[in-house]
Amino acid sequence: MTIAEKILAAHAGKESVSPKEIVDAKIDYVMVNDVTGLPAFEVFEEFDTTPILEKSVLIQDHYVPNKDVASAEQAKSMREFAKRYGIPNHFDVGRGGVCHQIMIEEGFAAPGRLIVGADSHTCSYGALGALSTGIGSSEAAAVMATGELWFKVPETQKFVVDGELGKYVMGKDIILHIIGDIGVSGSLYKSMEFYGYAIESLHLSDRITISNMAIEAGAKCGIIPPDEAIFDYLKNRVIGEYSPVYADEDAEYKNTFEYDASKIVPVVATPHLPENVTPASEINVQIDQAYLGSCTNGRIEDLRVAAAVLKGAGKSVHPDVRMIVVPASRSVFEQAMREGLIGIFMDADAYVAGPTCGACLGGYMGVLAEGERCVSSTNRNFIGRMGHPNSEVYLANPAVVAASAITGRITDPTDLLEG
Amino acid sequence: MEKYIKGRVWRFSENVDTDQIIPAIYLVTGDRQELAKHAFENVRPDFAKDVSDGDIIVAGPNFGSGSSREHAPRALLGAGIKCVIAPSFARIFYRNSINIGLPLVECDVDAADGDILAIDFGDGKIVNTNTSAGYTFPSLPDFLVDLLDVGLIENTKRKLKGK
Ligand code: SF4
Numbered sequence: 001m002t003i004a005e006k007i008l009a010a011h012a013g014k015e016s017v018s019p020k021e022i023v024d025a026k027i028d029y030v031m032v033n034d035v036t037g038l039p040a041f042e043v044f045e046e047f048d049t050t051p052i053l054e055k056s057v058l059i060q061d062h063y064v065p066n067k068d069v070a071s072a073e074q075a076k077s078m079r080e081f082a083k084r085y086g087i088p089n090h091f092d093v094g095r096g097g098v099c100h101q102i103m104i105e106e107g108f109a110a111p112g113r114l115i116v117g118a119d120s121h122t123c124s125y126g127a128l129g130a131l132s133t134g135i136g137s138s139e140a141a142a143v144m145a146t147g148e149l150w151f152k153v154p155e156t157q158k159f160v161v162d163g164e165l166g167k168y169v170m171g172k173d174i175i176l177h178i179i180g181d182i183g184v185s186g187s188l189y190k191s192m193e194f195y196g197y198a199i200e201s202l203h204l205s206d207r208i209t210i211s212n213m214a215i216e217a218g219a220k221c222g223i224i225p226p227d228e229a230i231f232d233y234l235k236n237r238v239i240g241e242y243s244p245v246y247a248d249e250d251a252e253y254k255n256t257f258e259y260d261a262s263k264i265v266p267v268v269a270t271p272h273l274p275e276n277v278t279p280a281s282e283i284n285v286q287i288d289q290a291y292l293g294s295c296t297n298g299r300i301e302d303l304r305v306a307a308a309v310l311k312g313a314g315k316s317v318h319p320d321v322r323m324i325v326v327p328a329s330r331s332v333f334e335q336a337m338r339e340g341l342i343g344i345f346m347d348a349d350a351y352v353a354g355p356t357c358g359a360c361l362g363g364y365m366g367v368l369a370e371g372e373r374c375v376s377s378t379n380r381n382f383i384g385r386m387g388h389p390n391s392e393v394y395l396a397n398p399a400v401v402a403a404s405a406i407t408g409r410i411t412d413p414t415d416l417l418e419g
Numbered sequence: 420m421e422k423y424i425k426g427r428v429w430r431f432s433e434n435v436d437t438d439q440i441i442p443a444i445y446l447v448t449g450d451r452q453e454l455a456k457h458a459f460e461n462v463r464p465d466f467a468k469d470v471s472d473g474d475i476i477v478a479g480p481n482f483g484s485g486s487s488r489e490h491a492p493r494a495l496l497g498a499g500i501k502c503v504i505a506p507s508f509a510r511i512f513y514r515n516s517i518n519i520g521l522p523l524v525e526c527d528v529d530a531a532d533g534d535i536l537a538i539d540f541g542d543g544k545i546v547n548t549n550t551s552a553g554y555t556f557p558s559l560p561d562f563l564v565d566l567l568d569v570g571l572i573e574n575t576k577r578k579l580k581g582k
Binding site for chain 1: 434436438439442443444446447448449461462480481484485486487488489490493507509510511514515518519560562571572574575576578579
């Protein structure tokens, strides 16, 4: 069996499962955020029961600090729900950050676990060897009540990325390269499994970027077999026990894709689909905003890369560009302060703000006007994703975001720093 | 769920994501009617104004991709949409729709805006009454038909009672 099949079988109390089979599985954790929470709480009240406290995680991130009265009411409903039932895992403003980063930092995500969340990028925890996937609000409410959910066992696709990655090439480029190859529905209903030297040599942060964007290929989950890097990270962090799951030698894959990491370059996904992938060095596009943040690329490793580009170039952000830096969590923010990265960003005229989803989903704090273009370390460049329907989002890695912020046009960092 | 419906078509292309169905700035309520006022606002401003109860959406592959927001199928139900037909759906959208009682049909149908389709869920047949073209689709597994009929809320209540 593949990793996804094994995790589903274990959680359904079965010896084995096969693709397309429908199983009822026990869930380890269920997460909702401030946007998906309110509808979930309304549904939950219909059940006339209490939530399973240790399994429920509530995270305020999309519209906090509140952008208006409606979002304030929404956040309040989460606070009240947490209080009413005494849910211990409620991460409010100032104590948390972007939901997926918190699920990982706080030790909910771990190898072999089955985790669902009312947010599509819940697939991020595949980077730690978990099967995690997005669901809707009503389902999240049902899981809080019952601790179970039905799944159709997905077919699995194997992605092998061998070879050495070049300078300024990151996990973001690997996953964009793959999505560029297979398309935004290339993994519809499927589980992606990632293998190969280039994947093994990535730190956790870059692995999270890859699993995070599995949904942009339509996948149910994107799993990387856990190794020492993951076990080390989890020490003194993970809640409870966990047991790593690996695919069997004779696991059956729907298909296998192979890539040579040395051929992957810093890329951008041009509007309006993540599959529109082009080398950053090959396009000539002026930008108005550069956004560094989100569950995709808002971690300390991402901030370090971007700060190094700003420092290396020795220049400030281009006068026609607003650069916005949003660390994905409070602890990323603190670490960035300790390392002096916040100072580097501010010295370069970037605007730095506390953790929120905000601009990533076109919510607030960085919304684009008509005709504006943004190079962004986020995961979606859909029509109107970051603002006006006639604005444009170019997805890229943090090094490209920083290099582009300096030049005012989409730029491969190699051309800026070594050209 | 009604076994037979007839409705007017709204035609969409492929990869319609949930940001298009309901933009993020309106995600401050779960109310179907409120959400319906802004359905497809960025890409088809006429939709919310002209849609009427009983209409049908026909789209290309990968309908409902992107964000997990249940607000998307809620907005469509609020707008009176009775069924969405597409060759394939994004999985979270699929689950959300079935859970809240919006039937989806996996089928590649040729239809233009304003065509009238007749859908027979029992027999798995669709007829485009404007072109007379007929289509068949595989029926849903019993498990999902039950879920669609009973709804997730009722289903969960039963589960909790059985415990
Ligand atoms: S940072 Fe963006 S993609 Fe990630 S959870 Fe928030 S809105 Fe979603």
